[in-house]
Amino acid sequence: MFQIQKVTVPVRVIGLISGTSVDGIDAALVEITGSDLDLRVSFLAGETYPYTPELRKKILAIGAGVPISMAELAQMDDAIAIAFAQAAQNIQIGHEVATLIGSHGQTVYHRPPLKEGQNFQDFNFAHSLGYSLQLGRGALIAHLTGITTVSNFRVGDINVGGHGAPLVPRVDAFLLSDSVLGRCIQNIGGIGNVTYIPPRGDEWLTKIRGWDTGPGNSLLDLAVQHLTDGARSYDENGNWAASGVPWASLVEQWLKQDYFHLPPPKSTGRELFGVAYLDQCLRDAAPYQLSPADLLATLTELTVASIAHSYQTFLPQMPQQVLLCGGGSRNLYLKERLQLLLPSVQVLTTDQVGLNADFKEAIAFAVLAYWRQLGLAANLPAVTGAPREIPLGEVHLTRTEEKHII
Numbered sequence: 001m002f003q004i005q006k007v008t009v010p011v012r013v014i015g016l017i018s019g020t021s022v023d024g025i026d027a028a029l030v031e032i033t034g035s036d037l038d039l040r041v042s043f044l045a046g047e048t049y050p051y052t053p054e055l056r057k058k059i060l061a062i063g064a065g066v067p068i069s070m071a072e073l074a075q076m077d078d079a080i081a082i083a084f085a086q087a088a089q090n091i092q093i094g095h096e097v098a099t100l101i102g103s104h105g106q107t108v109y110h111r112p113p114l115k116e117g118q119n120f121q122d123f124n125f126a127h128s129l130g131y132s133l134q135l136g137r138g139a140l141i142a143h144l145t146g147i148t149t150v151s152n153f154r155v156g157d158i159n160v161g162g163h164g165a166p167l168v169p170r171v172d173a174f175l176l177s178d179s180v181l182g183r184c185i186q187n188i189g190g191i192g193n194v195t196y197i198p199p200r201g202d203e204w205l206t207k208i209r210g211w212d213t214g215p216g217n218s219l220l221d222l223a224v225q226h227l228t229d230g231a232r233s234y235d236e237n238g239n240w241a242a243s244g245v246p247w248a249s250l251v252e253q254w255l256k257q258d259y260f261h262l263p264p265p266k267s268t269g270r271e272l273f274g275v276a277y278l279d280q281c282l283r284d285a286a287p288y289q290l291s292p293a294d295l296l297a298t299l300t301e302l303t304v305a306s307i308a309h310s311y312q313t314f315l316p317q318m319p320q321q322v323l324l325c326g327g328g329s330r331n332l333y334l335k336e337r338l339q340l341l342l343p344s345v346q347v348l349t350t351d352q353v354g355l356n357a358d359f360k361e362a363i364a365f366a367v368l369a370y371w372r373q374l375g376l377a378a379n380l381p382a383v384t385g386a387p388r389e390i391p392l393g394e395v396h397l398t399r400t401e402e403k404h405i406i
């Protein structure tokens with residue numbers, strides 16, 4: 001069985017994730033040494049492998065609540081695992097083979113745990129556990145690639161009462177902290193999420209915070225698809241939105257929504273910020289007869305205003321820097337608007353401090369798998385709401401490794 005001993009020799013790991021944008025599988029091949037403050041990741045390759053249009057359509061459909069049979073669910077689980085295994089094979093071309101895969105899989109459903117006083121189907125389960133389902137089973141990825149695969153990272157945190165998300169903050173802490181500067185690492189994928197990292201010092205790890213800020217690109221992408229009858233899937237560089245003007249009173253109205261006022265720990269998904277949410281936004285905007293560009297500028301403003309508002313409301317103090325990552329970090333208009341709303345803060349991307357902004361999540365799941373093999377904790381209780389730190393992920397051995405155990 002593959003096991004990491006004292007890690008001074010780099011371990012070659014593949015990280016795989018498809019996020020809430022469902023745009024394809026991000027694969028990163030990295031070499032890792034160390035464990036916490038000495039953690040070092042060297043990025044060897046990164047690539048996004050798009051899903052086939054049929055598979056993407058099915059994933060979006062079940063995510064939007066279209067009912068399917070158990071047999072179809074099992075088929076989807078395997079179809080996604082096959083696509084992930086293929087991505088793992090492709091990313092290794094031209095490199096020495098990896099010894100470990102960390103696969104997040106594809107989230108198709110996420111229900112955060114209930115907070116005290118919230119109702120669920122007429123019953124008040126004060127401590128009801130959350131539920132999060134990622135498809136693309138790790139066992140099949142290990143079977144097809146011949147590489148030990150760690151998957152299903154969220155369930156361990158959820159089983160002890162946490163949200164199971166976000167999980168990247170602990171990795172952010174060790175790869176992106178600074179001895180002097182306070183930083184927010186802001187991912188803008190389909191959903192936005194933040195990691196607040198105070199300068200390294202006494203008890204700094206316990207002072208880290210993180211939560212899902214709300215919509216990232218999800219509403220923007222859906223609006224672009226709606227406005228172009230599906231001809232375009234996103235607004236490249238935010239150019240279309242940049243030609244419009246945000247409608248302040250609508251943003252103000254939308255910011256009253258409960259999620260933005262819920263204190264952390266909190267997590268969300270397309271279940272909330274999806275098609276039905278955009279439909280409501282379109283109904284709210286109808287009386288103003290906004291041009292398509294104004295609508296996109298207004299939705300962009302909701303994303304940046306929800307980020308800025310959550311920092312101002314929930315952070316112990318404002319950071320000196322915000323480091324953007326995820327696809328939304330490429331939206332120049334969004335970046336410009338965020339800088340305007342946070343004038344005292346320097347808005348950069350993680351690329352500018354040496355960590356690839358497009359593949360940071362894939363890199364993080366490589367690190368989480370590596371930590372799992374070392375038996376190290378992966379969650380941060382202050383972020384997920386779990387009562388304690390625990391190692392996360394299920395380890396799937398290859399067939400050869402299994403025979404060796406028998």
Ligand SMILES: Nc1ncnc2c1ncn2[C@@H]1O[C@H](COP(=O)(O)OP(=O)(O)OP(=O)(O)O)[C@@H](O)[C@H]1O
Binds near residue numbers: 018189190192221330
């Ligand atoms: N050049 C660009 N200009 C504007 N937007 C972009 C650009 N490139 C990517 N995006 C946006 O980023 C999205 C994809 O982001 P990303 O891959 O980080 O999301 P994800 O990982 O699926 O989501 P999550 O982090 O919520 O799981 C695209 O759907 C698009 O909206």
Ligand SMILES: CC(=O)N[C@H]1[C@@H]2OC[C@@H](O2)[C@@H](O)[C@@H]1O[C@H](C)C(=O)O
Binds near residue numbers: 132193
């Ligand atoms: C349930 C789920 O898949 N959540 C994702 C999603 O995408 C962004 C945000 O919502 C974050 O909470 C999380 O992903 C990242 C990788 C995380 O766990 O840190």
